Amino acid sequence: MITVSDLSKHFTLHNQGGTVIPVMQDAHLHVAPGECVALIGASGAGKSTLMRMIYGNYLADHGAIVVGGVDVARAAPRDILRLRRETLGYVSQFLRVVPRVATRDVVAEPLLALGVEDAVARARAEDLLARLRIPERLWGLSPTTFSGGEQQRVNIARGFAHTYPALLLDEPTASLDAANRATVLGLIEEAKASGAAILGIFHDEAARHQVCDREVDVTAFTPVAA
Amino acid sequence: MTLHSTPKPQTAPGPLLQVRGLEKRYGSRIGCTDVSFDLFPGEVMGIVGESGSGKSTLLNCLAGHLTPDCGQVIFDTRTAGPCDTVTMGEPERRMLSRTDWAFVHQNPRDGLRMGVSAGGNVGERLMAVGARHYGNIRDQALDWLSRVEIAAERIDDRPSAFSGGMQQRLQIARNLVTGPRLVFMDEPTGGLDVSVQARLLDLLRGLVRRMGLSAVIVTHDLAVVRLLADRLMVMKDGRVVEAGLTDQVLDDPQHGYTQLLVSSVLQV
Numbered sequence: 001m002i003t004v005s006d007l008s009k010h011f012t013l014h015n016q017g018g019t020v021i022p023v024m025q026d027a028h029l030h031v032a033p034g035e036c037v038a039l040i041g042a043s044g045a046g047k048s049t050l051m052r053m054i055y056g057n058y059l060a061d062h063g064a065i066v067v068g069g070v071d072v073a074r075a076a077p078r079d080i081l082r083l084r085r086e087t088l089g090y091v092s093q094f095l096r097v098v099p100r101v102a103t104r105d106v107v108a109e110p111l112l113a114l115g116v117e118d119a120v121a122r123a124r125a126e127d128l129l130a131r132l133r134i135p136e137r138l139w140g141l142s143p144t145t146f147s148g149g150e151q152q153r154v155n156i157a158r159g160f161a162h163t164y165p166a167l168l169l170d171e172p173t174a175s176l177d178a179a180n181r182a183t184v185l186g187l188i189e190e191a192k193a194s195g196a197a198i199l200g201i202f203h204d205e206a207a208r209h210q211v212c213d214r215e216v217d218v219t220a221f222t223p224v225a226a
Numbered sequence: 227m228t229l230h231s232t233p234k235p236q237t238a239p240g241p242l243l244q245v246r247g248l249e250k251r252y253g254s255r256i257g258c259t260d261v262s263f264d265l266f267p268g269e270v271m272g273i274v275g276e277s278g279s280g281k282s283t284l285l286n287c288l289a290g291h292l293t294p295d296c297g298q299v300i301f302d303t304r305t306a307g308p309c310d311t312v313t314m315g316e317p318e319r320r321m322l323s324r325t326d327w328a329f330v331h332q333n334p335r336d337g338l339r340m341g342v343s344a345g346g347n348v349g350e351r352l353m354a355v356g357a358r359h360y361g362n363i364r365d366q367a368l369d370w371l372s373r374v375e376i377a378a379e380r381i382d383d384r385p386s387a388f389s390g391g392m393q394q395r396l397q398i399a400r401n402l403v404t405g406p407r408l409v410f411m412d413e414p415t416g417g418l419d420v421s422v423q424a425r426l427l428d429l430l431r432g433l434v435r436r437m438g439l440s441a442v443i444v445t446h447d448l449a450v451v452r453l454l455a456d457r458l459m460v461m462k463d464g465r466v467v468e469a470g471l472t473d474q475v476l477d478d479p480q481h482g483y484t485q486l487l488v489s490s491v492l493q494v
Contacts, residue, residue, distance in 0.1 A: 015489070052477065078456075112435065
């Protein structure tokens with residue numbers, strides 16, 4: 001479902017003396033449907049960079065990133081947008097929303113974008129918010145004023161609203177209490193059972209061992225300092 | 227976990243707007259040059275750049291307010307399919323601007339009739355495309371005022387009695403009432419308080435999704451394009467220096483000017 005091959009990337013900082021920073025070299029990995037693979041490696045080794053390249057946020061210099069038949073490294077913007085709408089989900093560590101939009105609608109939005117009926121999308125959103133223990137009295141409020149942990153759970157609810165065939169998770173259990181952590185791990189297990197290919201960063205070692213089938217150490221893809 | 231409803235089948239329509247080699251000069255000075263892009267139905271394209279970068283010139287060339295010196299602006303019309311709006315006759319272009327296009331100005335005073343009531347401002351655009359039944363026009367005006375969150379009892383008030391944010395929402399209602407397919411926006415949230423901006427952004431996003439609108443938005447506000455635009459073009463000195471997916475351009479800018487622009491934003 002997700003196949004990365006021969007991938008490399010550098011950053012050029014034009015306003016800082018044209019400094020060139022190689023960040024990825026010959027990265028390759030494969031995630032099959034129903035499989036959860038953990039990216040491991042020290043901070044700065046390139047885990048998040050690789051996730052962002054797969055999601056199309058970062059450009060690739062060289063190589064291929066094939067997700068559901070689309071090569072993200074080469075696809076036109078509108079093909080990437082469609083891939084993100086239908087196939088590829090991403091739960092980042094930060095919630096980024098239009099201020100003033102109710103939490104329920106923030107979570108329902110990925111479904112609404114797919115043309116799912118309002119009532120159905122909202123019901124799904126409310127089900128997820130309840131499972132993640134966001135009190136019902138908050139559903140009509142914008143999450144911008146919520147606590148960090150609440151925002152993270154809203155973000156997770158949004159990421160799991162649509163059953164994406166491929167899913168990227170950046171530290172989904174960080175800063176969650178035990179009960180919510182168990183809920184999130186349950187959501188991941190359910191997504192796997194329904195055939196999703198999942199690639200994640202988990203600093204939480206116990207969580208990693210519980211849901212991940214394999215580990216890929218990105219240190220192997222870190223360019224050797226010139 | 228099951229998906230509650232199957233997504234709508236996706237068809238592959240052609241681009242709504244195709245821009246090819248567009249150039250506008252003011253004497254020997256370049257307004258904008260060598261601009262080419264496609265815009266597909268339902269897509270929102272942001273154009274950013276500092277003052278004088280040519281972004282407003284480009285928008286005005288696209289919307290037929292300025293005549294470009296060379297290049298094509300091909301719009302997929304309902305009746306005749308793709309037509310170059312640069313070479314079409316003035317009456318046809320004017321008809322497009324009343325039906326299929328909308329233009330939201332930065333200053334609502336440029337897009338509203340300040341001496342006419344709120345209802346009249348919305349109704350006037352309907353009458354321009356042939357609506358004549360007073361009751362229907364008033365009903366539609368009321369419907370649109372509520373969609374842009376203006377209370378029904380304000381329908382007979384003039385926009386001069388409205389706040390800046392209300393005027394901007396009224397301008398949007400006036401523009402969208404005829405069901406356009408393409409909306410041009412020039413700094414739609416410029417000059418508004420941030421709290422009012424947020425409300426307007428939310429409104430625009432909802433309308434774009436529900437009506438399946440395509441839009442071209444010119445702004446200097448990177449936060450606005452991140453929230454509204456699917457794709458982004460960065461302009462400098464009349465040229466497009468970088469283009470791509472909005473979050474890719476903002477998160478991994480390739481051009482030195484874009485890097486400067488992104489790194490200059492103050493963090494709140």
